[in-house]
Amino acid sequence: MNLPSRFPVPPGGTIGILGGGQLGRMLALAAAKVGVKSHIYSNAADAPAFDVATKCTFAEFDDQTSLAAFAGSVNAITFEFENVPSDTIAMLARAKPTHPGAHALAVTQDRLAEKKFLSRIGVATTEYAAFNPEESGELGQIVVPAVLKTRRFGYDGKGQWTIRNRADLETALARLKGAPAILERLVDFSFECSVIAARGRDGTFAAYDPPENTHGEHILRRSSVPAPLTRAQSEEAKAVTARIAEALAYVGVLAVEFFVTREGVLLVNEIAPRVHNSGHWTLEACLVSQFEQHVRAIAGWPLGDPARHSNAVMENLIGAEAEDWQTLARKSGALHLYGKNEIRAARKMGHITQISPLNDGNQRDGHPD
Amino acid sequence: MNLPSRFPVPPGGTIGILGGGQLGRMLALAAAKVGVKSHIYSNAADAPAFDVATKCTFAEFDDQTSLAAFAGSVNAITFEFENVPSDTIAMLARAKPTHPGAHALAVTQDRLAEKKFLSRIGVATTEYAAFNPEESGELGQIVVPAVLKTRRFGYDGKGQWTIRNRADLETALARLKGAPAILERLVDFSFECSVIAARGRDGTFAAYDPPENTHGEHILRRSSVPAPLTRAQSEEAKAVTARIAEALAYVGVLAVEFFVTREGVLLVNEIAPRVHNSGHWTLEACLVSQFEQHVRAIAGWPLGDPARHSNAVMENLIGAEAEDWQTLARKSGALHLYGKNEIRAARKMGHITQISPLNDGNQRDGHPD
Numbered sequence: 253m254n255l256p257s258r259f260p261v262p263p264g265g266t267i268g269i270l271g272g273g274q275l276g277r278m279l280a281l282a283a284a285k286v287g288v289k290s291h292i293y294s295n296a297a298d299a300p301a302f303d304v305a306t307k308c309t310f311a312e313f314d315d316q317t318s319l320a321a322f323a324g325s326v327n328a329i330t331f332e333f334e335n336v337p338s339d340t341i342a343m344l345a346r347a348k349p350t351h352p353g354a355h356a357l358a359v360t361q362d363r364l365a366e367k368k369f370l371s372r373i374g375v376a377t378t379e380y381a382a383f384n385p386e387e388s389g390e391l392g393q394i395v396v397p398a399v400l401k402t403r404r405f406g407y408d409g410k411g412q413w414t415i416r417n418r419a420d421l422e423t424a425l426a427r428l429k430g431a432p433a434i435l436e437r438l439v440d441f442s443f444e445c446s447v448i449a450a451r452g453r454d455g456t457f458a459a460y461d462p463p464e465n466t467h468g469e470h471i472l473r474r475s476s477v478p479a480p481l482t483r484a485q486s487e488e489a490k491a492v493t494a495r496i497a498e499a500l501a502y503v504g505v506l507a508v509e510f511f512v513t514r515e516g517v518l519l520v521n522e523i524a525p526r527v528h529n530s531g532h533w534t535l536e537a538c539l540v541s542q543f544e545q546h547v548r549a550i551a552g553w554p555l556g557d558p559a560r561h562s563n564a565v566m567e568n569l570i571g572a573e574a575e576d577w578q579t580l581a582r583k584s585g586a587l588h589l590y591g592k593n594e595i596r597a598a599r600k601m602g603h604i605t606q607i608s609p610l611n612d613g614n615q616r617d618g619h620p621d
Numbered sequence: 622m623n624l625p626s627r628f629p630v631p632p633g634g635t636i637g638i639l640g641g642g643q644l645g646r647m648l649a650l651a652a653a654k655v656g657v658k659s660h661i662y663s664n665a666a667d668a669p670a671f672d673v674a675t676k677c678t679f680a681e682f683d684d685q686t687s688l689a690a691f692a693g694s695v696n697a698i699t700f701e702f703e704n705v706p707s708d709t710i711a712m713l714a715r716a717k718p719t720h721p722g723a724h725a726l727a728v729t730q731d732r733l734a735e736k737k738f739l740s741r742i743g744v745a746t747t748e749y750a751a752f753n754p755e756e757s758g759e760l761g762q763i764v765v766p767a768v769l770k771t772r773r774f775g776y777d778g779k780g781q782w783t784i785r786n787r788a789d790l791e792t793a794l795a796r797l798k799g800a801p802a803i804l805e806r807l808v809d810f811s812f813e814c815s816v817i818a819a820r821g822r823d824g825t826f827a828a829y830d831p832p833e834n835t836h837g838e839h840i841l842r843r844s845s846v847p848a849p850l851t852r853a854q855s856e857e858a859k860a861v862t863a864r865i866a867e868a869l870a871y872v873g874v875l876a877v878e879f880f881v882t883r884e885g886v887l888l889v890n891e892i893a894p895r896v897h898n899s900g901h902w903t904l905e906a907c908l909v910s911q912f913e914q915h916v917r918a919i920a921g922w923p924l925g926d927p928a929r930h931s932n933a934v935m936e937n938l939i940g941a942e943a944e945d946w947q948t949l950a951r952k953s954g955a956l957h958l959y960g961k962n963e964i965r966a967a968r969k970m971g972h973i974t975q976i977s978p979l980n981d982g983n984q985r986d987g988h989p990d
Contacts, residue, residue, distance in 0.1 A: 263946050263958050281650055284673045286950070287958030287971065303675040304653045536908060539955045539976070554951040561976060562930065577632050581655070582923040586908045589632050589656030602656065607908065607930060609978070 260349045261327040261551035263287035266306065268326035268348070270313065270340070272299025274590040274600060275332035275527050278535075280304045282543030288551065293322050300591045301332075313340050323347035330504060330550050334361055334525050335405055351453075351503035351550045352525045359500060360525045363403045363434045370520055373499045375492055377520050378511070379437040385428050397438040400424045402431045409470020414438065439519060441511035445479040447493040448531035450505045450545045450555050457497060458545065458555045459490040460538065463566075465509070465530045471598060475530040475566045477537065481512070489518055496523060505546035507531060529600070533564035536586045536605045562607035574601030629718045630696040630920035632656035635675065637695035637717070639682065639709070641668025643959040643969060644701035644896050647904075649673045651912030657920065662691050669960040670701075682709050692716035699873060699919050703729055703894050704774055720822075720872035720919040721894045728869060729894045732772045732803045739889055742868045744861055746889050747880070748806040754797050766807040769793045771800045778839020783807065808888060810880035814848040816862040817900035819874045819914045819924050826866060827914065827924045828859040829907065832935075834878070834899045840967060844899040844935045846906065850881070858887055865892060874915035876900060898969070902933035905955045905974045931976035943970030 261267055267283055269276045272294030280290035280301055291307040292299060302308045307325060311318035314337060322344075323329065329350040331341075334357060341357055344350045359369050367380045383400060400421075402411035413424035415435075444467070449459035464479035465472055481489070493508045500506075507528030509521040531542035540548070540556025548555055569580070574595060580587055580602075589602040630636055636652055638645045641663030649659035649670055660676035661668060671677045676694060680687035683706060691713075692698065698719040700710075703726060710726055713719045728738050736749045752769060769790075771780035782793035784804075813836070818828035833848035834841055850858070862877045869875075876897030878890040900911035909917070909925025917924055938949070943964060949956055949971075958971040 259947070263943075264960060264962065277653070281653055281673075284646070284650055284960065285957055287946075287960040289672050289960070303658050304650075304673050306672040539905060539953070539974075548950065554947070556950075557953050561978075574632075577656075578628070578923070581917065581925075584908070584926050588654055591633060591653065591656040591658070593633065605908075609930075 259552040261288055261547075261553075265289065265327040265551070266291050266325065267547060267550065268293060268322055268329040268344075269301065269305075269332055270294075270329070270336050270344075271332035272296060272301035272305075272308075273332060274300055274592075276301035277304055277590060278532075278541075278543045278588075279330070279332060279527065279546060282541055283547045285544060286547065286553075288547060291322060291326050293318070298593050303591050313337055316343070319343060320347070328550050330546065332526055349550070352506070353501070353503070356500040356502050356506075356525050360523045361404055363401055363406070363522070364432070365403075366523055367434065367436075369499070370496070370523075373495060375495065375520050376518065378439050381435050383433040383435040385425055385430050385433060395437060399436045399438055400428070401434050401436065402428065403434055404432075412470065439511045440514060441519075442514045442516075443480065443512050444509065444521070445481065445489065445512060446475075446507050446509045446528065446530040447489045448505060448507050448528055448534065448542050449490065449493045449497060449558075450542075450549045451494075451497040451502045452549050452555050453503050453552045455498075456555055457494050458558045459493055460531065460534055460542065460558045461560055462486055462489050462510075463530055463533060463564075469598070471568070471570060471600075472529045473568055473570075475533055475564075477533055477560065477564050479512075482516075485512070485516065485518060492518065492520065496520075504549045505531070505542050529568065529603075530566075532588070532603050533566040533605050533607075534558075534560070535588075536607050537562040537564040561610065563610060564605055564607045566603055566605045568600055569602040569604065571595060571597045571599055571601065580604065628921040630657055630916075630922075634658065634696040634920070635660050635694065636916060636919065637662060637691055637698040637713075638670065638674075638701055639663075639698070639705050639713075640701035641665060641670035641674075641677075642701060643669055643961075645670035646673055646959060647901075647910075647912045647957075648699070648701060648896065648915060651910055652916045654913060655916065655922075657916060660691060660695050662687070667962050672960050682706055685712070688712060689716070697919050699915065701895055718919070721875070722870070722872070725869040725871050725875075725894050729892045730773055732770055732775070732891070733801070734772075735892055736803065736805075738868070739865070739892075742864060744864065744889050745887065747808050750804050752802040752804040754794055754799050754802060764806060768805045768807055769797070770803050770805065771797065772803055773801075781839065808880045809883060810888075811883045811885075812849065812881050813878065813890070814850065814858065814881060815844075815876050815878045815897065815899040816858045817874060817876050817897055817903065817911050818859065818862045818866060818927075819911075819918045820863075820866040820871045821918050821924050822872050822921045824867075825924055826863050827927045828862055829900065829903055829911065829927045830929055831855055831858050831879075832899055832902060832933075838967070840937070840939060840969075841898045842937055842939075844902055844933075846902055846929065846933050848881075851885075854881070854885065854887060861887065861889065865889075873918045874900070874911050898937065898972075899935075901957070901972050902935040902974050902976075903927075903929070904957075905976050906931040906933035930979065932979060933974055933976045935972055935974045937969055938971040938973065940964060940966045940968055940970065949973065 266289040289306040292305040463475035463477040466474040507524040537560040635658040658675040661674040832844040832846040835843040876893040906929040
C-alpha cells in the first residue's frame with residue numbers, strides 16, 4: 253500500500269532510478285553523498301550507472317516481473333529520461349511514490365501536448381501548429397522558415413528538420429515516415445538559456461540561476477552562468493518555470509529551455525522533466541547540485557539552497573573529445589568522465605567545468621536593462 | 622607480472638580499496654567522477670562503501686584466496702586505513718601496483734618508527750622515548766606531563782593515556798597490558814593543523830592549504846581553512862610534508878598533523894598514510910578533492926590543482942548528532958551522510974561543510990608574522 257509520507261526516503265533508504273546513463277549515474281552519486289542508496293533499472297547491459305548503484309536490474313522497461321521486483325526493493329522511484337513508457341510509470345506509481353508523475357511525463361513526452369499546455373497557462377512559446385503528414389504535404393500551408401519535429405521520442409536534434417523550401421519538406425516527410433509531428437516557426441533568437449529548478453513534495457520551489465546554452469549540431473556544447481540576461485529577465489525565466497512546475501504539480505528537478513529573441517523576449521522552447529545537461533555546472537558552483545536537489549525533492553527532504561557561490565562554464569566532452577583524457581586531466585577545472593565503455597560520435601562522454609569568482613567582471617548585474 | 626606503467630588505471634579501469642568505511646566510500650565516489658570503477662574489500666558485512674562500489678568482497682584481510690581474486694580483478698590497489706596487515710600489502714604489491722607502499726605503511730603503523738624516521742630526516746616532533754612496560758614502571762624516569770601511547774593500532778585517542786602522576790601511570794600500565802609503547806612529552810600547543818598533500822608516481826607533489834583542527838575527546842570535531850598561520854608557517858608545513866613524502870617515496874594522499882606551539886614552532890604530531898578527515902573540506906572548496914587526488918596519484922594520472930576557491934569550515938557529525946537529519950538537511954552548507962546502518966557513540970556518521978569567499982576578512986594573509 254502506498255501511504256503518503258512526508259519523508260518517503262530516509263537516510264539509508266533506496267531510490268529507484270529508471271535509466272542508467274550519465275544522468276542516472278550522477279543521481280546515484282548525489283544520493284550516496286547524503287546516505288541514500290540507489291537501485292538502477294536499465295535495458296542496457298553496460299549502463300554507466302550500474303557501476304555506482306547499490307542494486308542493479310538489467311531488464312526491458314515493459315518487463316512486468318522485473319518492474320514489480322524493482323518497485324518492491326525501493327522507497328521511491330524516479331527516472332533519468334522522459335521516454336519511459338507511460339504504462340510503466342502508471343504501474344510503478346501504484347506501488348511506490350513515483351516522481352515526476354504520469355501527468356508531467358505525458359505532457360512533456362509530446363511536443364504538441366507540451367505547447368498546448370504552455371499556451372493554456374499563458375506561457376509564451378514559438379508559434380506552432382499540429383502537422384499531420386497525411387493531410388499536410390503542401391508547402392503552401394507552411395510559413396517558412398520552420399522546424400518540423402516529431403511529437404515524441406526526439407532528443408539532441410533527432411527527429412527535427414528545418415524547412416525552408418519544398419525540397420526540405422519532401423526530405424522531412426520521407427524521414428518522418430507518417431509519425432505525428434508539430435511545426436514550429438523558426439525563431440531568430442539572440443541566444444538560448446535554461447532554468448533548472450526543483451519543486452518539493454510540499455510545493456516549495458527553488459531555481460538555480462539560468463545559464464546561457466550553446467549548441468553545435470543540435471547537441472549542447474557549453475553552458476555558461478550567468479547568462480547575459482538582465483535581472484528582470486532572469487527573474488521572469490524563474491517565474492515562468494515556477495508557474496510550469498506548479499501547473500504540473502511537479503515533484504523533482506525540471507529544466508525549462510528558453511529562446512531569448514533579439515527583442516529580449518523569452519519564449520519557452522521545451523521542458524525536460526528531469527535533471528539536465530545544462531545544470532551540470534551546479535556540481536561545482538553550488539553546495540547542493542541539481543542531482544542532490546532532485547534526490548531531496550523526491551525523497552521529501554527540504555530542498556537545498558540553489559544559490560551559486562561562483563560563476564561557471566561547463567563544456568561537454570563529445571565523442572572523440574574524451575579520447576585524450578591525459579591532457580584533459582592536466583587541465584584546470586573539474587573533470588567528469590561517465591565511464592562509458594565505447595566512444596561513439598555525438599555520444600556524451602563527460603564534461604569539464606571551470607569556475608570563477610562571482611564578482612569577476614560583474615556580469616551578473618552589469619548587463620544593461 | 623607487475624610491469625611498471627605510467628598509467629596503471631585508465632578511465633574504465635578499476636581501483637581496489639582495502640577497507641569499506643566512509644573514506645573508502647568517498648574514494649569510490651571520487652573515482653566514479655572520473656570514470657574509474659572501484660572494488661571494495663572489507664571484513665564488515667555492512668561496509669558503507671559497498672553501496673557505491675562496482676565490485677565488493679566481504680572477507681578477512683588475511684584470506685589469501687579472496688585477496689588473490691581481488692588483486693586479479695583490479696588495475697591498482699590502495700587502502701583507506703593504516704592498520705592493514707603488512708603481509709597483506711606485501712602480497713598484493715607483488716600482484717598489482719599498490720600505493721602507498723609497504724615501507725610507508727610500516728613506518729606510519731608504528732608510532733616509534735615514525736618518530737625515529739622524522740628525527741632522521743630532520744623534522745621536528747614532540748620529545749619522545751621508547752617505553753617498555755616490562756622495564757619502565759617507575760614515574761621517576763618520566764618527565765611529566767606526558768602521553769603514553771601504544772606503538773600500534775591507536776586511532777581517535779584509543780590507546781593513549783595522559784600521565785601527570787603515579788596513579789595515572791598505574792592506570793595506563795594496567796590498560797596497556799604489556800604492549801610496546803612510546804612516551805611523548807605533552808605539548809602546550811596553541812592549536813593543531815594538518816597538511817593534506819599528494820605525491821604522484823612521477824614524484825610531483827601538491828599540497829592543500831593547511832586547516833586548523835579542533836578535537837573533542839580525541840575525535841576531530843572541526844577543520845577550518847585557512848588556519849591562523851603566517852604565510853611562512855603555512856609554507857613550512859607544506860615543505861615538511863613534501864620532505865616526508867619524498868623520504869617515504871610516497872605515492873598517494875597523506876596527511877601530516879602538526880602542533881603549533883605558543884612560540885609558533887611547528888611540531889609533527891603524526892602521519893596518516895591515507896586521505897584524512899581534516900581534508901574533507903576539499904570536496905567543496907577545491908575543484909579536485911583529496912579523494913580524487915588520491916585516485917589520480919595511484920592511477921598515475923596528473924595531479925589536480927590543490928588551490929582552494931573558498932574558505933571552508935567542516936564539522937563532523939558524531940554519534941547521535943546525525944539523528945536529526947531533517948534539521949541538518951535544512952541547514953545551509955554541504956551535507957554528507959555516510960550511509961552507516963547504526964548510530965553509535967563516537968562514531969563518525971557524516972559531516973557538514975560551509976564555505977565563504979576567499980577574501981572575507983582576509984584571514985589568509987592577515988595574520989601577523
